[in-house]
Each structure stands twice: as structure tokens, then as C-alpha cells.
Amino acid sequence: MPADGLTDGLTDGPADGAMDVARVVRRNYAAxxxxxxxxxxxxxxxCALPVVLVRLGVPNVFAVWLLTVAGMxxxxxxxYRLGYGIRVARCARVLRHYPLxxxxxxxKKGEKWTRYGNVFTVRVSTRGRHGAPLMKAVNAAGRRCWPQGLDGGVWVAGDLPFGGVMVAPDGDAMLFLKPADWDKLAPQRAQAGAERVERAERAGLTQKTTRAWMMRPGA
Structure with a gap:
């Protein structure tokens, strides 16, 4: 993906006349x-249900209070997910430095369940171009399901050898992207110029991220 051009921040207007970046981020924070x-x-x-049931005459037995344990x-x-499952801020950082x-x-080539969230294996490409790398993707807002409405294409921001962000055409779903095989793309990153590397660093994309840690802050 081209790495030229730089957005200094999120704006209230649509990116390139097509996608309102700030609205995408707000929607995902809301979700x-x-x-x-x-x-x-x-x-x-x-947690409250056992108290209500006992007051309504249900026998005060241990099994009833197991509901409280389930609530805890x-x-x-x-x-736990609040600490390890938030990717919206990470995606917003990428969008501050790369256009969509x-x-x-x-x-979608595959899907894996992890305690941090479902991790999808995807290939994002453009007709007429070849060699698009496999990427790992996780939903920024913590959803586990694969977004709908991606058959006609997606918006992407970032530099794929380092990672990026994928946004559904309707702007409701945003996924964080990292290379499926980080080491395999090392030659491409090594050939990247200093400007590309510096930009990826500002966007927080230069660290290796494995599938199991895709949802962890800082990974």
C-alpha cells in the first residue's frame, strides 16, 4: 500500500470525499x-437474581446462589476484556497517520477463537494487483463476528507489511490488521525507506504481533 500522504488528525469531514474517519471512530467507541x-x-x-428468587419463595439453596458466582x-x-480487548484507540492512532x-x-481465509477475541485471517487486495499479503484482523470494538457487507470491498489505512486498519464500507465495523507472518514480510520492511519506517512507528505498527496477543494493548 502506498505510504505517501499524511493526515495530521481525525477530521469531521469525510476522508477523500468518501469516508468520515471521525465518525467511524466514534461509532466504534459507542459500540x-x-x-x-x-x-x-x-x-x-x-448477582441480584438469587436475592429476588429467595424473596419470592424459591428455596434458599446453594444452587440458587451459583447465579451470583456466574455474575461475578x-x-x-x-x-478483563476492557484491559485486553480495546483496539479502537490503536486504530484511531493509525488513522491519524494514514489515509483510507x-x-x-x-x-476471509480463516478464523480462530482466542480469549482476547476472534482473530480472522484475511487477504485484502485490489483488482489488477497481485501479491497481497495474508493479514490477521481483530474487531476493534470487541465484537467476535465477521462484519457484514464486505463483498464489495473495504477501506484500508496503513502500510500492510507493518499493519493497518480495515473499515467496512458502512463505517460500522473497524478491524485492526497485522501481517499473518511477520517474519515473512521482514524483507519488505527492511527495504522500506526511512520515511515509511518513521511513519509506521508514529502509527504504532512496528512491533511484532502474534495471533494470541492481537487484542492486548501494546502488542
């Missing part, structure tokens, strides 16, 4: 908050 709030509500409900696990997992460019093809 992340909704996900966390929903899980916290579920956790609180499970949901709450703990929610805070449209790619006409994206294909």
Missing part, C-alpha cells in the same frame, strides 16, 4: 461502550 454496558448489566442481574465471572471477564484507501477485494 464498545454498548458491549461493556450490556455485559455489566448482565453481571449485575445475575461475567463481571471479571468484562473487566479503497480496496475492491477482501476474503
Amino acid at each position: 464498545l461502550v454498548r458491549l461493556l454496558v450490556l455485559r455489566l448489566v448482565l453481571a449485575l442481574g445475575l 465471572f461475567v463481571a471479571a471477564f468484562t473487566f 484507501e479503497f480496496h475492491t477485494r477482501v476474503s
Whole structure:
């Protein structure tokens, strides 16, 4: 992907007249908050349900209070994902330094479940171009499902030998990208000029990221 051009920050207007970058980031922050709030509500409900059931006449037995234990696990997992599952800020950092460019093809080659989130193997390419690398992708807002509406192409920002961001055409889904085989693309990164490397460093894309740690901050 070309690495020329630099956006100094997120703007309220659409990028290149096609995609509103700031709106994409806001939507994904909102989706992340909704996900966390929903899980916290579920956790609180499970913790409170035994008290309600006992007051309604259900026998006060150990099995009823197991719901509280389940609620505590949901709450703990929610805070765990809060620490290890947030990628929106990381994607926003990439978007501050790279413009979005449209790619006409994206294909999902595989999918792996991890405790940090589902990690997809994808190939993002443009018709008429060959040699697009395999990439690992995770949903920035913590969703586990593969986004809908990608058949017609996606918006991508970044420098694929280092990584980047993939945005669905409707702007509702944003995925963080890293090379599926980091070492395989080492020659391409080595041949990158100083300007490209410096830009990737500013965007936070120069560190190796394995599949298992795709959702961890700083990985």
C-alpha cells in the first residue's frame, strides 16, 4: 500500500470525499461502550437474581446462589476484556497517520477463537494487483463476528507489511490488521525507506504481533 500522504488528525469531514474517519471512530467507541454496558448489566442481574428468587419463595439453596458466582465471572471477564480487548484507540492512532484507501477485494481465509477475541485471517487486495499479503484482523470494538457487507470491498489505512486498519464500507465495523507472518514480510520492511519506517512507528505498527496477543494493548 502506498505510504505517501499524511493526515495530521481525525477530521469531521469525510476522508477523500468518501469516508468520515471521525465518525467511524466514534461509532466504534459507542459500540464498545454498548458491549461493556450490556455485559455489566448482565453481571449485575445475575448477582441480584438469587436475592429476588429467595424473596419470592424459591428455596434458599446453594444452587440458587451459583447465579451470583456466574455474575461475578461475567463481571471479571468484562473487566478483563476492557484491559485486553480495546483496539479502537490503536486504530484511531493509525488513522491519524494514514489515509483510507479503497480496496475492491477482501476474503476471509480463516478464523480462530482466542480469549482476547476472534482473530480472522484475511487477504485484502485490489483488482489488477497481485501479491497481497495474508493479514490477521481483530474487531476493534470487541465484537467476535465477521462484519457484514464486505463483498464489495473495504477501506484500508496503513502500510500492510507493518499493519493497518480495515473499515467496512458502512463505517460500522473497524478491524485492526497485522501481517499473518511477520517474519515473512521482514524483507519488505527492511527495504522500506526511512520515511515509511518513521511513519509506521508514529502509527504504532512496528512491533511484532502474534495471533494470541492481537487484542492486548501494546502488542
